[in-house]
Amino acid sequence: MKHLLYIGNKLARNGSNPTAIDTLGPLLEKEGFKISYASTKSNKIMRLLDMMRTACFTRKVDYVLIDTYSTTNFWYAFVVSRICNLRNLRYIPILHGGNLPQRWLTHPKSCKLLFHQAYRNVCPSPYLLQAFEALACPNLRLIPNALEGSHYFFKERRSVKPKLLWVRAFAEIYNPTMAVQVLDRLVKEFPDAELCMVGPDKDGSLEKTKQLAQDLGLKVTFPGQLSKSAWGQLSEQYDIFITTTHFDNMPVSVIEAMSLGLAVVSTNVGGIPFLIEEGEEGLLVADNDVQAMCDAIQFLVNNPIGFIEITKKARNKAACFEWEKVKEKWITIFNNP
Incomplete structure (x- = not known):
C-alpha cells in the first residue's frame, strides 16, 4: 500500500x-x-x-x-x-x-x-x-x-425561467457583486427573475454583496455554505448557473453545474474557455460585462430548444471528468x- x-x-x-x-x-x-x-x-x-x-x-x-x-x-x-x-x-x-x-x-x-x-x-x-x-x-x-458521477442527477428542464444560481466563495477575485448587478438589469425585463448565491465569506465580500442587493431593492437569497449534496438538491429549483470570476482555472462548481443540467453563463477568463466552448456547452461573456451576461441569460430564457441542446452537450462534457x-x-x- x-x-x-x-x-x-x-x-x-x-x-x-x-x-x-x-x-x-x-x-x-x-x-x-x-x-x-x-x-x-x-x-x-x-x-x-x-x-x-x-x-x-x-x-x-x-x-x-x-x-x-x-x-x-x-x-x-x-x-x-x-x-x-x-x-x-x-x-x-x-x-x-x-x-x-x-x-x-x-x-x-x-x-x-x-x-x-x-x-x-x-x-x-x-x-x-x-x-x-x-x-x-x-x-x-x-x-x-x-467528480463522482453517481452524486450528480441530471435534471432535464423543458421550460426555462430566469432563476439564477451562483456558487463560489465570496471573494473579490470571484466578483460576486457582478451577479447582483446582473439581476438588477434582468428584473427590468423579467420581473420574476431570481438569484441565489451560495458560499462562505472569504474577504468581506459577502457583506458588500448583501449591501448592494439591499441598496438596489433586490431580493437575493444567501443560504451560506452548503455541502455538495445540499447545493445539488438546491440546484433543482434553478435553471441557469452564472459565474462572474475575474480569473480562474477550471472550477469544479462549473463542472458540477454542467452535470446537474444547469445552463452555464460565465465570464470568458482563464481556463473556462478550455472547458466551455462558446455556444456549445455554455455561453461566455467578457470579464465584468454585466449587459452581455444579461443578454446571454435572456437568450437562454427565450430559446428553450437552444437551452436543451446546450445542457445536453454540457452533460456529455462533464462526463469526461468522472x-x-x-x-x-x-x-x-x-x-x-
Missing part, C-alpha cells in the same frame, strides 16, 4: 467550500492508498506551521501531493516543496491557481525551484498545461479534476516511477 501525504487547504469542516483535497483525497483512499493530510487549521500561520511540521515528520511517504494556488497560498506549496527537497521526497504540485502563469512571471526563481524539482506537475486543465508548456516547465501531466475515467491517470503516476 502506497502512502501519500496530501498538503492543501482542508477547511470544509470549518465552513469553507470544499477544495481539491476534500474530493481527490477520499477518492484515492477508495483505491487503496493510505493518505495523511495537512492542514485543517483555519489560521493561515498555524496552517503553514502544521503543513511544515507534517512534511518534516511524516514517515515512509511515497509521494507528496501539494495543492498549488496563485494567491498568497502559493507560498504554502513553495515552503513544503523545499522540505520535500531536503528530505528527498517525491512531490507533485497540483496546479489549481488560474493566475499561476502570472505568478511565474513575477516570481520566476521561486517557481523554478518549486516546479523544476517536482517529480511531476499535474495540470487539471488544458489552459494551465498550455501556459506551463510555454514556460518550459518539465514533467507536466494533464489530469482533470474528478472518477472512473480519471483515476487511471493518477494510478499510472504512482505505479510508474
Whole structure:
C-alpha cells in the first residue's frame, strides 16, 4: 500500500467550500492508498506551521501531493516543496491557481525551484498545461479534476425561467457583486427573475454583496455554505448557473453545474474557455460585462430548444471528468516511477 501525504487547504469542516483535497483525497483512499493530510487549521500561520511540521515528520511517504494556488497560498506549496527537497521526497504540485502563469512571471526563481524539482506537475486543465508548456516547465501531466458521477442527477428542464444560481466563495477575485448587478438589469425585463448565491465569506465580500442587493431593492437569497449534496438538491429549483470570476482555472462548481443540467453563463477568463466552448456547452461573456451576461441569460430564457441542446452537450462534457475515467491517470503516476 502506497502512502501519500496530501498538503492543501482542508477547511470544509470549518465552513469553507470544499477544495481539491476534500474530493481527490477520499477518492484515492477508495483505491487503496493510505493518505495523511495537512492542514485543517483555519489560521493561515498555524496552517503553514502544521503543513511544515507534517512534511518534516511524516514517515515512509511515497509521494507528496501539494495543492498549488496563485494567491498568497502559493507560498504554502513553495515552503513544503523545499522540505520535500531536503528530505528527498517525491512531490507533485497540483496546479489549481488560474493566475499561476502570472505568478511565474513575477516570481520566476521561486517557481523554478518549486516546479523544476517536482517529480511531476499535474495540470487539471488544458489552459494551465498550455501556459506551463510555454514556460518550459518539465514533467507536466494533464489530469482533470474528478467528480463522482453517481452524486450528480441530471435534471432535464423543458421550460426555462430566469432563476439564477451562483456558487463560489465570496471573494473579490470571484466578483460576486457582478451577479447582483446582473439581476438588477434582468428584473427590468423579467420581473420574476431570481438569484441565489451560495458560499462562505472569504474577504468581506459577502457583506458588500448583501449591501448592494439591499441598496438596489433586490431580493437575493444567501443560504451560506452548503455541502455538495445540499447545493445539488438546491440546484433543482434553478435553471441557469452564472459565474462572474475575474480569473480562474477550471472550477469544479462549473463542472458540477454542467452535470446537474444547469445552463452555464460565465465570464470568458482563464481556463473556462478550455472547458466551455462558446455556444456549445455554455455561453461566455467578457470579464465584468454585466449587459452581455444579461443578454446571454435572456437568450437562454427565450430559446428553450437552444437551452436543451446546450445542457445536453454540457452533460456529455462533464462526463469526461468522472472518477472512473480519471483515476487511471493518477494510478499510472504512482505505479510508474
